[in-house]
Amino acid sequence: MSKISKIIDTAVKVNGSIDKKLRLDKTDEQFYENHVVHTDNDKYTYESLTETASFLRKQVPFKPVIGIICGSGMGAYWNQGCLADALDGKIQFPYEVIPHFPRSTVKGHVGELVFGYLTGVPVVCMKGRFHYYEGYPLWKCAMPVRVMKLLGITHLIVSNAAGGLNPNFKVGDIMLVKDHINLMGFAGNNPLQGPNDDRFGPRFPPMNTAYSKELIIEAKKVAEELNMQDIIHEGVYTCLGGPNFETVAELKMLSMLGADTVGMSTVHEVITARHCDLTVFAFSLITNLCITNYKTASNPNHEEVIDVGKMRESVLQLFVQNIVTVIAKQANK
Numbered sequence: 001m002s003k004i005s006k007i008i009d010t011a012v013k014v015n016g017s018i019d020k021k022l023r024l025d026k027t028d029e030q031f032y033e034n035h036v037v038h039t040d041n042d043k044y045t046y047e048s049l050t051e052t053a054s055f056l057r058k059q060v061p062f063k064p065v066i067g068i069i070c071g072s073g074m075g076a077y078w079n080q081g082c083l084a085d086a087l088d089g090k091i092q093f094p095y096e097v098i099p100h101f102p103r104s105t106v107k108g109h110v111g112e113l114v115f116g117y118l119t120g121v122p123v124v125c126m127k128g129r130f131h132y133y134e135g136y137p138l139w140k141c142a143m144p145v146r147v148m149k150l151l152g153i154t155h156l157i158v159s160n161a162a163g164g165l166n167p168n169f170k171v172g173d174i175m176l177v178k179d180h181i182n183l184m185g186f187a188g189n190n191p192l193q194g195p196n197d198d199r200f201g202p203r204f205p206p207m208n209t210a211y212s213k214e215l216i217i218e219a220k221k222v223a224e225e226l227n228m229q230d231i232i233h234e235g236v237y238t239c240l241g242g243p244n245f246e247t248v249a250e251l252k253m254l255s256m257l258g259a260d261t262v263g264m265s266t267v268h269e270v271i272t273a274r275h276c277d278l279t280v281f282a283f284s285l286i287t288n289l290c291i292t293n294y295k296t297a298s299n300p301n302h303e304e305v306i307d308v309g310k311m312r313e314s315v316l317q318l319f320v321q322n323i324v325t326v327i328a329k330q331a332n333k
C-alpha cells in the first residue's frame with residue numbers, strides 16, 4: 001500500500017464516511033492534487049532547478065565557490081557601484097534570460113546574476129534579490145540560493161539594508177548577523193513549506209547554528225584590519241513582509257523580542273541556504289534608525305536607504321572582498 005493510501009486509511013478511521021468515498025474514487029495522485037495542501041513549490045523541482053544550473057554552467061567556464069547576495073545596501077539598485085560590477089572576468093545574466101528564474105520588479109533595477117572573480121576567488125553575485133512584497137512566495141524569493149548550491153558554492157554571503165532598532169547603532173554602521181527571528185515563520189509562512197526533497201536537505205533542519213560563528217570572528221578581525229571596528233556590531237535581524245515600514249508599536253514589540261535590526265529580506269534566503277548545508281555569513285547595513293516614539297515626525301524612506309548604501313559603497317566592497325579572501329583561505333587549508 002502506498003503512503004497516500006495509508007493517509008487515506010487513517011483519514012477514513014478519523015472522519016468516517018466522507019473520506020471513504022475519496023478512497024474508492026480517487027487515485028493516489030488525484031488525492032494528492034486535491035487534498036494535500038501544498039504551496040506550488042513542487043513545480044520548482046530538483047530537476048527544474050538542475051536545468052537552470054546547467055543552463056548557467058554551460059556558459060560559465062569556472063565553478064563559483066561563494067555566492068553573494070547584494071541587496072539595497074550593496075549597490076543592487078544603482079548601475080555602477082555594486083560589488084557585482086567590480087568582479088573580474090564578469091559574465092552577466094539578466095534574471096529574465098535565466099530559465100525558471102523569477103523577474104525583478106523593483107523599479108529602476110535590472111536584476112542580474114553575475115559570475116566573476118573577486119580577489120582571484122570565483123564567485124557568483126545576485127545583483128538584486130526577490131522580496132515577498134514584490135508578490136513572490138518565500139520559496140520563490142529564495143530559489144536562487146538552491147541554484148547557486150547546484151552550481152557548486154559552499155558559502156553564502158548575504159547583505160541587507162536594515163533599520164537599526166538597537167539604540168547603540170548609528171546610520172552607516174554594520175551589524176554582523178548572529179541570529180534571526182523568523183517572524184513570518186511564526187505566522188506559518190516558511191520557504192521550506194511544501195513537499196521536501198531530501199536531495200536539497202532534511203525535512204526538519206536545525207537553525208540554532210544558522211550563522212557561522214567562525215566567520216563572525218574572522219569578520220571582526222577583518223574589520224579591525226580595515227580600521228572599521230567602531231562601526232561594527234553583532235546582533236539579531238528580523239524580517240517582516242513589507243513593503244510598508246513599521247509602526248511605532250510594531251518596532252517597540254520587535255525591540256522587546258530581542259531584534260537589533262529590521263528588514264524585509266535575508267531570513268528566507270538563510271533558511272534555504274542552511275537547509276542545503278551552505279555556510280552562511282550575513283550582515284546588515286544600518287540605513288536608518290527605527291522610530292520608536294510618537295514625537296518624531298520624520299519618516300523612513302527608500303531614498304535614504306539607497307543614499308546610505310552609496311555612502312558606504314567602497315567600505316563595504318573592501319569588507320566583503322576581505323571576507324571572501326578569508327573564506328577561500330579556509331577552504332584551501
Ligand SMILES: O=P(O)(O)O[C@H]1O[C@H](CO)[C@@H](O)[C@H]1O
Pocket residue numbers: 070071072073129131159160161162242263264265266301302305
Ligand atoms: O533587504 P534589502 O533588499 O537589502 O532592502 C531593504 O531595503 C528595502 C526598503 O528600503 C527593502 O527591500 C528592505 O528589505
